[in-house]
Amino acid sequence: MSKTILIVGSSGGLGQVISNWFASRNFKLALHYHQHEPTIKSDNLKKYKADITKESEVKKMIDQVIADFGKIDIVINNAGVSKSEISWKTSSENWDHTLAVNLNGPFYVAKYVLPHMRENGFGRIIFMSSIVAQTGFIGTSAYAASKAGIIGLTKTLAKEVASKTLQ
Ligand SMILES: NC(=O)c1ccc[n+]([C@@H]2O[C@H](COP(=O)([O-])OP(=O)(O)OC[C@H]3O[C@@H](n4cnc5c(N)ncnc54)[C@H](OP(=O)(O)O)[C@@H]3O)[C@@H](O)[C@H]2O)c1
Numbered sequence: 001m002s003k004t005i006l007i008v009g010s011s012g013g014l015g016q017v018i019s020n021w022f023a024s025r026n027f028k029l030a031l032h033y034h035q036h037e038p039t040i041k042s043d044n045l046k047k048y049k050a051d052i053t054k055e056s057e058v059k060k061m062i063d064q065v066i067a068d069f070g071k072i073d074i075v076i077n078n079a080g081v082s083k084s085e086i087s088w089k090t091s092s093e094n095w096d097h098t099l100a101v102n103l104n105g106p107f108y109v110a111k112y113v114l115p116h117m118r119e120n121g122f123g124r125i126i127f128m129s130s131i132v133a134q135t136g137f138i139g140t141s142a143y144a145a146s147k148a149g150i151i152g153l154t155k156t157l158a159k160e161v162a163s164k165t166l167q
Pocket of ligand 1: 008009010012013014015033034035036037050051052053077078079080081082101106128129130131156
């Protein structure tokens with residue numbers, strides 16, 4: 001039976017390429033978007049609009065995908081924003097928004113999909129970090145911090161889900 005894959009941020013540059021790749025390989029696709037509805041066409045495909053900075057919208061989306069497809073096997077946490085500003089000129093709005101989309105959003109997705117995957121005994125979640133999380137890059141303080149946070153989140157989740165007994 002083909003796997004169901006939820007692609008969060010399927011409407012952007014990388015998201016469209018990833019979606020097309022999986023669509024041509026017979027996966028069942030749950031395609032998330034925020035402001036730009038994906039135009040891709042495929043038989044086993046449904047689209048979901050959500051602002052991932054809002055926990056309630058993420059929960060609703062995960063519940064709806066499970067209701068529609070019966071399960072979620074794989075998630076690609078691909079949504080992200082980047083606005084270049086030198087650190088001392090970075091507004092708190094830019095900082096907060098970058099962290100909200102790039103770190104809070106993927107966390108909410110994992111939070112609501114993991115219990116379902118643990119119950120099913122199978123699941124894969126892919127997070128999109130960035131090389132700047134490890135190297136730093138001028139003008140990317142909020143972005144680099146959010147992507148470094150993703151690395152810590154991923155490593156911790158990996159340890160948590162390795163145990164079948166944690167409640
Ligand atoms: N491109 C690169 O060279 C590169 C390098 C390293 C890492 N990355 C990472 O790879 C991922 C994809 O990059 P990209 O260049 O393809 O980005 P992109 O074209 O700008 O696409 C961004 C995606 O994030 C979604 N998004 C933005 N704000 C959102 C919100 N509040 N709620 C839900 N979704 C939201 C957008 O949805 P809508 O368009 O529907 O609003 C879109 O699908 C990002 O996480 C990025 O940081 C990219």
